[in-house]
Amino acid sequence: MRELVLNCAESQAEAWSDALLEAGALAVSVEDADGDTEHERALFGEPGTEPEVLAWRRNRLVALLADGDDPAHLLAALDGLAGPAPGAGDWRLRDVPDADWVRLTQSQFGPIVVSERIWIVPSWHRDDAGLPAAGARDGIVRIELDPGLAFGTGSHPTTHLCLEWLAAHLRGGETVLDYGCGSGILAIAARLLGAGPTRGVDIDEQAVLATARNAAANRVDVQACLPDDLPAGASQVVVANILSNPLKLLAPMLAARVAPGGRLALSGVLERQADEVCQAYASHLPLHVWAARDGWVCLTGRRD
Structure with a gap:
């Protein structure tokens, strides 16, 4: 699989993300193009104080392409949306290595020890050796909970x-x-x-x-x-x-x-x-x- 990576302005991020999805991209993420630099800035807010535009001043769009997808087709869908489509030097393709994404995701979430009494255990760890058994007799509470929406x-x-x-x-x-x-x-x-x-x-x-x-x-x-x-x-x-x-x-x-x-x-x-x-x-x-x-x-x- 491949990813199409391109930069865009704050005013283009939302429209371009929607257009890439409509043109066939499997997924689109928006990143701060200035991330990990002195120009990086936070983008969050409590209810009632959220930013009007959910994008940064300079953004990096990453679109996941299905096998055989033509990036030129996706780029053409951006033409005229808050400006011209990206030029030849404004985008690139990169390969996505094959991986077992389910196992990779699950490996990032292990049991969480809240206290001696409370454990949070993802379902794929429920039978792991070494975890305490849940029950009223020993007072251990095991909550089975998987990461979700x-x-x-x-x-x-x-x-x-x-x-x-x-x-x-x-x-x-x-x-x-x-x-x-x-x-x-x-x-x-x-x-x-x-x-x-x-x-x-x-x-x-x-x-x-x-x-x-x-x-x-x-x-x-x-x-x-x-x-x-x-x-x-x-x-x-x-x-x-x-x-x-x-x-x-x-x-x-x-x-x-x-x-x-x-x-x-x-x-x-x-x-x-x-x-x-x-x-x-x-x-x-x-x-x-x-x-x-x-x-x-x-x-x-x-x-x-």
């Missing part, structure tokens, strides 16, 4: 903080709401730690489907839904691992979802953002920093 494979510090918080505070039988459930990892962990009826909510339909699928793989019952389908009522434990801006906007709703005497745990918050998030909840439910890791914090509080 939904956010939350268990490697991020905020996920670790939330998992450790659940392990420290669940006593068994509590009702749980995981708001912004992503892959469903927190809701699944809650059930494996002994929680009672548990719901996972996300604005992304793919996340809702992933949560249901992952819960079934772990043989636990988690009711996953979109926000508009969440029934009224409060839960004894509410967890939300998202980002500071949406957490502040959601303060009245999330606090109201905590039952009297119940607990709220929030993460996805940088240490420097902790005070402003706590202020957003102050009139609803007082919060404090429970733990910090790698610049992130987990905030928690109890409803009177």
Whole structure:
């Protein structure tokens, strides 16, 4: 297989990517042409602050070609889209070595030890020797979770903080709401730690489907839904691992979802953002920093 590599401006990146796919490219990726140089710049943002154009000032497009594809055909599809098609010196072809891409991808994801009690194990490692057996007798929780489209494979510090918080505070039988459930990892962990009826909510339909699928793989019952389908009522434990801006906007709703005497745990918050998030909840439910890791914090509080 081969890849077509070409440079383009910020204004061309989206249109050219779409045109290459429509012309037959198997996949197209957009990279910062100034990556690994002093001119490299970040391209990300929290909800409400995303950049208007998801591209850099100078971009490198990499299009994967099927065997036998003519690069001239793909290049012709770019002519007239925010400027002329790339000239002879503006693009190149490179070979893609044959590889077992499934095995290569799987090799990058091994078991994750969250704590002595919690392990996250991809399905292709479930029978590995040396892994602790899951079970209530020895208190080990093994969550089977494969990397997928939904956010939350268990490697991020905020996920670790939330998992450790659940392990420290669940006593068994509590009702749980995981708001912004992503892959469903927190809701699944809650059930494996002994929680009672548990719901996972996300604005992304793919996340809702992933949560249901992952819960079934772990043989636990988690009711996953979109926000508009969440029934009224409060839960004894509410967890939300998202980002500071949406957490502040959601303060009245999330606090109201905590039952009297119940607990709220929030993460996805940088240490420097902790005070402003706590202020957003102050009139609803007082919060404090429970733990910090790698610049992130987990905030928690109890409803009177």
